[in-house]
Amino acid sequence: MDPSPYKLYHEDDFDSRQYLQSYFSDNPDRISEEDSLIFPIENLLKTFSEGRIKGDVLIDLSPGSMVHHLFAACEFFKHIIVLKMRDSCIMELKRWVDERTGAFDWSHATQFHANIEENRDLLQDKEGKVRSALQHVLKCDLEKEDIMDPIVLPPADCVLSFVLLDAISKDQDDYMRYLRKFSSLLKPGGHMILIGGLGMTYYTIGEHKFHGFTYDEDFARKTLVGEGFIIDRCVIKKRMDVNEHTDYKAMMFIAAHRET
Template sequence: MDSTTHKLYHVHGMDPRSHLDTYFSNKEDMVFAEDSLKFPMAMFHYQFSSGRVEGTFLIDISLGSCIHHLYSASNFFKKIVLLRFQEKCIMELNRWLHDRTGAYDWSHTSSAAAELEGTRHPHEEKEMHLRSSIMQILKCDFEQKNIISPVLLPLADCIISAWILEVISKNEDEYMKNLEKTIKLLKPGGQLLLIGVLDTTYWSAGAERFHCFACNEEFVKNAFGKVGLVIDYYAVQRRRNVSDVIDYKAMLFIVGRKGE
C-alpha cells in the first residue's frame, strides 16, 4: 500500500480492540511484548521510582486505549487525566476504568507491574490503584487552540506522551506544532516523558494501515531543544521482533524538563 493511502488515526479512527490485541495482549502470537510492554513499563518504573519526577497532577496523551504505561505513575501522582483522540478509544477505556463486563484484560501487565516493584500484591490491586488515580478521560483535538476545548485544566506537573506525536503528525512542521501544543499543558519545571517509535512509516490495526511520521532519534532530540525542553534522560531499544504489521526500527524513551 502506498503511503499516500494510509489512514490518519486522529481523522479516520480505528478499532481500539484490534490495536490492543495486536500490540499489547498476552496472546501467544503477540510478538511485540519486549518493545511495547516490557520496555515502556521498565522505563516509566525507573523514572518514577528514582524520585526524578515529582508532583500531584499528570496528563497522559497517548495512542489508543492502552493503560499499562501508567501503573508506575499512579504510585506517585494522585490525579491523572487521560486525553484521547477517538470516542471509540474513550469507550474502551471507560469499560476498563469502571470494571464493566467485556473490559479488556490487562492482568498480564498489572502482574508485571507488581513484579517490577518487587511486591506480591494481587494484580487486581494494581489496577484498582490506577483506576482510583484517574480523574477524567477527555477527548482532545490538536487542530484547536485549546486542545481540550471547552474544558480548562490546570497545568500538569508531568505529561506522558506514548506513541502519539508521530502518528498525528504528517511531517516535521506538524510534529513541532503538536509538541508545542503538548507542552503548553505543562508547568514550568515540569517534565514530559515521551515514548515513541523511530523510522516508522506505517502501523496496522486489524485490516487497516495507518500513517506514521518517520522521525529519527536526532530529530526528536532536536525538537525537544527547540521547544525549550532540557533532556534529562533518554534510551533507545532496537526492534526485537519480526512482523510486517508495523515497520519501526526502534523504540525511544526520552524525558525533557520545561524551562522555568
C-alpha cells in the same frame, strides 16, 4: 498531498479493541511484548522511582485505550487525566475504569509490573490505584489552539505521550506543532515523557495500514530542546523481532523537563 497512502489515526476508522489485541494483549500472537509492554513499563518505573518526576497532576496523551503505561504513574501523582481524540477510545477506556463486563484485561501488564518490582502485592491493588487516580477521561481536539477549549485543566506536573505523535504527525512541522500544544499543558518546570517508535512508516490494525511518522533520535532531541526542554534521560532499544505488521526500527524513551 498526503505523505503516504495509509490511513491516519485521527482521521479514519480506528478499531480501538483490535489495536489493543494486536499490540498489548496477553495473546501469544501479539506484536512485540518486549517493545510495546515491557520497554515502557521498565523505563517509566525507573524514571518515576528516582523521585524527580512527581506531583499532583499527570496528563496522558496516547492513542487507543492503553492503560499499562499509567500503572507506574499512580504511585507518584494524585490525579491522572487522560485526553483522547476519539469517542470510541474514551468508551473503551471507561469500560475498564468502571470495571464493566467485556473490559479489556490488563492483568498481564500488572504481572509485568509485579515481576519488575519484585513485589507480588502489586497484583492485588495496582489496578485499583490506577482507577482511583484516573478520575478524568476527556476528549480533546488537537487542531484547536487550546486543545481542551472550553474546558480548563489544571497545569500538569508531567505530560506523558506514548506513540501519539508518531500516529498523528504527517511531517516534521506537524510533530513540532503538536508537541508545542502538549507542552502548553505543563506548569513551569514541568516534565515531558515521550515514548515512540523510530524509523516507522506504518503500523497495521487488522487488514488496515496506518501512517507512522518517520523520524530519528536526533530530530526528537532537537525538537524538545527547541521547545525549551532539557533532556534528562534518553533510552533507545533496537527492535529485535521483525514482522510485516509494523516497520519501526527502534523504540525511544525520552524524559525531559522544561526550563523555568
